[in-house]
Amino acid sequence: MPSHAQTQDRTPDPAADPLRRERDHLAASRAALRAMRHDVEALDISDVTGNWVNAKVLAAQIDDRIKALADLADTPLFFGRLDYLHAPGSELAEGASGESFYIGRRHVHDAEGDPMVIDWRAPVSQPFYRASRNDPMDVRLRRRFGYTGGELTAYEDEHLSDPTEAETSSKLLQSEIERPRVGPMRDIVATIQPEQDEIVRADMSGTVCVQGAPGTGKTAVGLHRVAYLLYAHRERLARTGTLVVGPNASFLRYIEQVLPALGELQVKQATVDDLVAHVPVRGRDSARAATVKGDARMAEVLRRAVRSGITMPTEPVVVVRGSRRWRVPAYELQEIVQELARRDIRYGAAREALPQRIAHAVLVQMERAGEAPDDRVQDAVARNSAVKAAVKACWPPVDPAKTVLRLLSDAEFLASCADGLLDAEEQRAVLWDKPARGLASARWSAADAVLVDEANDLVQRTSSLGHVVLDEAQDLSPMQYRAVGRRCSTGSATVLGDLAQGTTPWATSSWQEALDHLGKSGARVEELTRGFRVPREVIAYASRLLPEIAPGLAPATSVRESAGALSVRAVAEGELDAAVVRACREALDFEGSIGLIAADPRIPALAAALADAGLAHLAPGEETSAAARLTLVPASLAKGLEYDYVVLDDPAAIVAAEPDSRTGLRRLYVCLTRAVSGLAVLHAAPLPEALTWA
Template sequence: MPGEADVVDAQQVLEAERAHLKGAREALRRMREHAESLSADAAGDWVSKQVLESLLDQRVRALADHPDTPLFFGRLDHRADADPGTGEDLPQAVHVGRRHVHDEEGLALVLDWRAPVARAFYQAGPREPMGVARRRRFGFDRGELTGFEDEPLDGRELGPSRLLTEEVERPRTGPMRDIVATIQPEQDVIVRAALPDTVCVQGAPGTGKTAVGLHRAAYLLFTHRERLGRSGVLIVGPNRAFLSYIASVLPALGEVRVDQATVDDLLGVPTGTEPLSTAALKGDVRLAAVLRKALWMHLDKPETGLLFVKGGSRYRIPADEIRELVSSLRGTTRYAAGRNTLAQRLAHRVLVQMEQRGEAPDDRVHDAVARSKAVKAVVDQVWPKVTPQQVLHRLLGDAEFLARAAKGLLDEEEQAALLWAKAPRSVRSARWTSADLALLDELADLIERTGSLGHLVVDEAQDLSPMQLRALGRRCATGSATVLGDLAQGTTPWAVRSWRDVLVHLGKEGEVTELTLGFRVPREVLEYAARLLPSVAPGLAAPQSLRAGTGALSVRRVRDVHDAAVTAVLEAQARDGSIGVVVADGRLADLAAVLEGNGVDHAVLTPEGVEGERVHLVPASLAKGLEYDHVVVAEPAEIVEAEERGLARLYVVLTRAVTSLTVLHRAPLPGALA
């Protein structure tokens, strides 16, 4: 038991830290006011002024002080003889927080967690103290400092941190929170990986893989702000509900310039549907070769030679020379660039003839010849201008053309499966599916190069088809990527079985890191869900949890699942935290009516997300990536039967709980769970 003097000393330390927090908040307010006072009027022109105004607005938003979020969460006390290794003259005591805060004299009151010296907060330990004598963690409640915990790094083994455990287990409502105060050493290594490195993370449920990916994006933006400010960072998630859930993480860290999108946001809005087997075939990487052949099959042999007339002079290029030019260019460049190059090469041949006749043509004459009707007519005949939609419309609607393009790549049965039963009359009337959009994107890149971002974060990557992965890879062709997912949670018919395959389809080389130690899902819940692993991902190691979670799991066989769900929700409402009721998509309306009939206020999660209400009714297909303190799963058998990879979907559903999981069933449970 601590003595009275210890209690007094602790209270004095606490008051001093509260004073520091108050001063830091005041300094942040002054920083924000200074940013607001800056004007873009000094810009030299209207465009520069608009750019500067945008940058200043982003700066003001990045300096926002969120009252419910602690400004700092830790402190490092360096040894007197310690060299932080940064070349800076830093104070002996350093407070670590979500962003940098300094006073009017430039003295750092809070150091950004991404700064090099702050790395010790996550990595220092008894065996490797990294120059740190003591690490202090702070406890907060609604932004107010409530306590602290000191960890002396003097060689003694450290026990589990109470404040760290409480922060991990703290009930949540609303969107996902950052984990900047609880990043573990193995997570920190991934977060601080160098910008050129592509990192692939296989993460079991509750290991924080999504948060790690988001924090890596924040770290890279801090470390390479100018470079990534030009080239951009993009977060790609499985659906808008997921993106809505994670949307507040980066702004809370002061990063407001990161875009978020789904694959369909990037490739286009699907207007048609098709059987899953057809979509899976269209997602096969062999289609890349089929599309390439189909595009280049649009080239034709010259019908006649080129005749260019200038004044009284005639210049001729025979058909066989044109054929040689086309052959030398075919497949060596992108399609549109090849058209332009062919026009330039033809113009060059004409200019050579002019020079042989004693003329002295210059660049203007060369350009005029390349743009002439005669040259354009030849180019349009042998190298016609096409759009991705035209090529794919012909490929899926013309059996003979498809057979030629797919020869040696797809068998007759696969070709028949790709063909439209009734081809639309025109490209405009075609109804493109989600799988078609990836094919159109492939063709678009074969015609003209896709622009590249500086960094791309792809979450739930195990559910993307090879063709979708190729589309994403093109968007970071000159940049790097953070690839996140869990092979056990693959629920699409085309879900990958190997991360190496994912990296190949992305066109990247990178290390695959496996996170198996969970901090979010209680051990009792995780071990129950892991019974499904031998069926859904037999090659993966079983995940482990640091949290025992005794009493976190309740499996009940009931007469009426809907009535039992009402009871379970009412029980959960007596405890703190968010509540998710997960049901097979086809049963969503029925359960919603029962909850409403019993006066249970709730919101139904849609692909666009959800706002308000503590209780969310969640279709199983949208549960991936989400977390709730209390999860109620209604009739697992129906979730399994609803789709081809239903057991994988059930594994996803069972691992959404942070505090408690209640499984309600009338039908027999899957064998592994019985």
């Protein structure tokens, strides 16, 4: 694979200098992008809309378009080029006979409307990621570009249709993958691999679940899939909406710049706690209580609780209209209520339908008596005070939060709703130690909030989005899966996770089980096992834990081999803090980000040690700050994050901080696999047996 780099321009004739020609095209493309933005900024919409509301909406859309057309100086406008052979009219490159296409983050056209840069999501761009010597996809040449800052400094060619050219790995591709990571997560649009691209471009009609080992890029794949779907189905998703669900706020801050860098500004991000924030969370559950509250059986307990107030009518309803009295007997009312209850429609919808059903029974009597009532008469009967009173008596209104409050505070009510579902010990675990006197005094936990969300959906249907990306999904409880599933009940989802990284007591044991709870049992499961981020030595070391924490998973492989990427050092008791500080200082001699990861109880002591040593540090999610390159990371927040160099403090303490050894080893597996270039493990206590050197 020929590679070309140039540090200075000595050739005055651009036609004789390919690198100069590419730089000229970059300059012209940037000028065209500025012109596109200027055209949008110059739009006059003062007389376009009929009212101020439409004018405000249109102005917001134009403002978003202007932001999407921003030229980011340090972000390459294009990163590749495809030269097609001939194949005119082919499906992949229609009309692309002998043409060249520059592949970039967004579409750019010149004043005549001719493309200067093609969006990476366009069909004509797909061979940049998929073409190979075995299947060149009509591509004669694939060119990759190398940048320093925002300056194009090198290119690398693959002649895919030339059988005489030896196949070699791409140095520019490897360099981009290994580029130091400072600040928030970057997009991987220039380095998407064929197996990743298949998932990114999967059809939106179905849900995709990605089991991805550390470093395989599953999070980036999920985010780029959102960007692709917004390109391919923009009108539909503009109506129905998209959402990225992450495990915590620090993670969301870490990934928040990826989609805007790809020109997508309207994708919402939230945690599961954000989705179910119907009540203020001020309390905490024990692991046992949270596990029972997160169990799928609680859905039926809640359904019974919500419907517990339904009673069969024992008295007739008498409706007076003018001089006539219309009587609906109790047995007929019972049939109506029973029919609605059997249909199992949402409680609120059934309650709204009930007065109309009673009114219809009255209208049938009117018609039999020779009258000709219309819809207005039926609506009037449905609003009659006698009908309202009957509905209130047999199908009373339900407040979801109050229902859950009663369930968690009233042992008798819980026992009646949980009969045959939860045993006595489980019921005791669910009940609050100190029952609340009302909503204002309730100390809701995060698991309680999910129960309120379930009850809310039992009363009134939750609105569904067009597509939801659920990351770190292995840690969700069945009830949390249901909460997310409600947000995409009529849409699709991309589910991302790693069973080996499940660190909650209720972590899922299989993706099929998780997908069933999500309401997407027909989803296809894809597995990513080829790593691009974690060095081979590091992932091999961490994978020693797999037989104990996830015996069914194959160890990940890595395309990256970095000599000296891993060091494991034993430290004398009482000298650990000083040794950790020295390791951080040594890591700061190298370019890139440094993460000091430790058990949560160790964080205060390490923060003090860093401060005493004069080493400035950040908290997770603050990586956009230029004040420091060192981040002090509690082990509980490490999932999904990555750093060039990781200093791992005392693995035994990380394991001991969890409620059981298996969960602790899974947490340790997560922490061991956050490093991109180097990992230093320091320990005073003995290492877990699987990690001791043979």
